Amino acid sequence: MKHIFLSIIQFACLCATLVSQQLPAILSPENQEHKYHVCSRAHAFDKVKPEKTLSTTSDIDVLTYDLFMDWRLPFATVDTVMPTYRYSGKNTLTFIPTKALSTTIMNGATMNIDSVKLDGVMLPKAAIQQPENGSWSFTLTQPITLDTHLLDIWYTYIGDAKNGFYYYPKGMFVRKFQGLDSNFVEEDLAYVMSQPEDARYWMPCNDRPDDKARARITVRVPFDSTISDTDNIRVTSNGDLMSMNIGSESGTSLYRDFSFYDTTLIPTYLMVVNASRFVDFTLWAKIPNSNDSIPIYNYVWKKDFEGKKTDGSEYNAQHALSYTPSMITGYIPLFGPYPFKTYGHTATQPFWAGGMEHQRMSTINRTWLRGWSSNGLAHEVMHQWFGDLVTCETWGEIWLNEGAGTWGEALWYETWGGYPEYIAMMRTKRNDYLRINAGNLQPPIFGIPIENVFNYATTYAKASWVYHMLRTMLGDSIFYPTIRTYLKTYAYGNANTEQFKQIFKILAPNPAVPYDIYFDQWLMKRGHPQLKFTVLREHLNDKNEPYVHFVIRQTQSGKDVPEVFHFPLTIAFIGEKDTIQYNTVMNSLSHEGYIKLQSPLKKALIDPRSDILLEADTASGMYVSMDELQHTPMMAKIRGFGDDMYLSIQSAEYSHAFIHIHDLTGATLFTEQCWVNTGEFREVELPKLPTGMYIVSIRTNHGVQLLKYIQ
Secondary structure, three states: OOOOOOOHHHHHHOOOOOOOOOOOOOOOOOOHHHHHOOOOOOHHHOOOOOOOOOOOOOOEEEEEEEEEEEOHHHHOOOOOOOOOEEEEEEEEEEEEEOOOEEEEEEEOOOEEEEEEEEOOEEOOHHHEEEEEOOEEEEEEEEEEOOOOEEEEEEEEEEEOOEEOEEEEOOOOEOOOOOOOOOOEOOOOEEEEOOOOOOHHHOOOEOOOOOOOEEEEEEEEEEOOOOOOOOOOOEEEEOOEEEEEEEEEEOOOEEEEEEEEEEEEEEOHHHOOEEEEOOEEEEEEEEOOOOOOEEEEEEEEOHHHHOOOOOOOOOOOHHHHOOOHHHHHHHHHHHHOOOOOOOEEEEEEOOOOOOEEOOOOOEEEEHHHHHOOOHHHHHHHHHHOOEOOOEEEOOHHHOHHHHHHHHHHHHHHHHHHHHHHHHHHHHHHHHHHHHHHOOOOOOOOOOOOOHHHOOOHHHHHHHHHHHHHHHHHHHOHHHHHHHHHHHHHHOOOEEEOHHHHHHHHHHHOOOOOOOHHHHHHHHHHOOOOOEEEEEEEEEEEOOOOOEEEEEEEEEOOOOOOOOOOOOEEEEEEEEEOOOEEEEEEEEOOOEEEEEEEOOOOEEEEEEOOOOOOOOEEEOOOOEEEOHHHHHOOOEEEEEEEEOOEEEEEEEEOOOEEEEEEEEOOOOOEEEEEEEEEOOOOEEEEEOOOOOOOEEEEEEEEOOEEEEEEEEO
16 A cells, blocks of 8 residues: 555665663562463453454555544443443545445444445445445445545444443453452443454444554543543543534533544554543653653543552552653664654553554553553553554564564663663563474464464564564664664555565675575574584593584474574583683584683583574583593594494403494484403494484493594
8 A cells, every 4th residue: 555665776875873771660470460461462362353364455545534433322321231332433534446446345343334425425225235244345336436535434333342342331340359459440431442453343444454544533422511521531542632522412411522633644453542531641751862752641540540559459550651751762762763743551441452552542451550561561662663653564464563562572671771681581582482382383473364363472472583683693783773774664654574674685785694594484484493412522632622522403393394494503612711602603404513612611502692592402412521531541433344334442441331323413323332351452333324424422431432423
């Protein structure tokens, strides 16, 4: 749709534009409420719809929405849950067809399309096909032209208010959490929640992430002139509050219309409306190197605003949200100016997600107001750049949004705690992924089916490592300017994985791992590298100096899992007096190397900085210490005669020798034992094995010796 195209020349001309130190008291109590809302919209919330399919190419491009909804009827219910709710609405669209159309298909569900007017002409009822399977249509006698058209749609929502549009009456029981304060709906509450494709359940629209439009949203709610403003129902939404008008019907029943508008483009899934008796307060995020600040408008229930305890035993909105300014301030140097005029939060409960990054006005679960979910708040702030400023083109590309949001949690930790806090959080994401992905059964990141779109293991945790590994491979001085150029290039539009990759190809060429390989193995395939030492042993050179010989091998397996991953690899060889970092690019099934130490080896660590998403079995392999080698009173060598291979042994002492043959995975293929008398020359015939490299270990009571040979 409204894509931004850029030639190679334009890329070359783009200028790469190149925190808060407040330490947060992040609590992690083990309780049900915290666990239930650990991360955004991940699968812990069981909110999936298997009947849906990925969006297909649309025949229309919506330019503007002008939406009106009358929510007075839902709020007229008194302290009860109704089986069916209704409200009336009107959505006026300007759109351009992508081709000549006689039948126009749009999205809509749980509603009746009452009437439709196209370019000022009312369509007959027979021309309207009512919603079915999430879509509805209207048919014309003559195809519409490839021009801008005005479409008025009057509709009536008819549903249970538990999908897309939600309504909960005051006093409704939510859930009991042991030892905590009340969990009832504090005030009548109505809101919408649309990701991925639920906007169609509360308004007729073109419900797809790649069709961004400007939107005006007006909502009518009841109004009582005899009480204060905060005791009346108030509305929050995207954009600026343009007007708040009081009116009446038949001179008796008062209502209030809240109208919001924003000039920036927005997809349907990021549009939001919330209505309840809210108390509001404002925080300010200082813009680095500036005297200006960004307002953060927060809307919560009165009880949560007045909460005082900070130990999590009660809701305390002012305390829980107090770190949000530092998140915005911390992200600006990394990703460029904050993309919008304002930011804010509206807290709701019940809410099936942890948080949702509605443009300029994130919806958060009320449980976050206990102060346990600072990383969740950071996740939604990060989305204002990755997801809202630049939106994934299709739901199969959602890793661009959610991987960045999850990675952003760790980046916020880095702004106040430095790199150690950052990498500690990234290791947490890695461990989450590895725990869920046991057996490499989770799907690839790219093109994930919409029924599994909120898969935490891949869409969130593994995808966050795609960003992290790009950062560590390229270095901050190259990575961050490239990311800023990506955001600037596709600002207020959409992007896909190929476009993301092309930015890096042009602005950060010659990476350690070619980008085509990098993105294919991490996004299009399952799994991750699994490594083990198959040989790890010490030697002495002719100067009696210790050096280490090692062989490391990739052992991962499974459907659609690469046999060989390509990645920069670091191994730390830690001696008694020194540590040597060995750096290479692993691009084969196994890698052999030698490293010189100034002192005997104590241990070796694969990927000590956690640069790569991998599992490493550093305890495996045939490790032989210098002490064992120095006390081996034996000479041994491999001799070959045609296809026959022999092990020749001569010992200076009477010895009982245990002989093992291993392949490079460390597996034992052959075992034999024999006695060797003092000074005796002994030969052992080795078995015929497939062509390859093998390791023979000869262990006695006095020490061990390793030999390598090729069959």
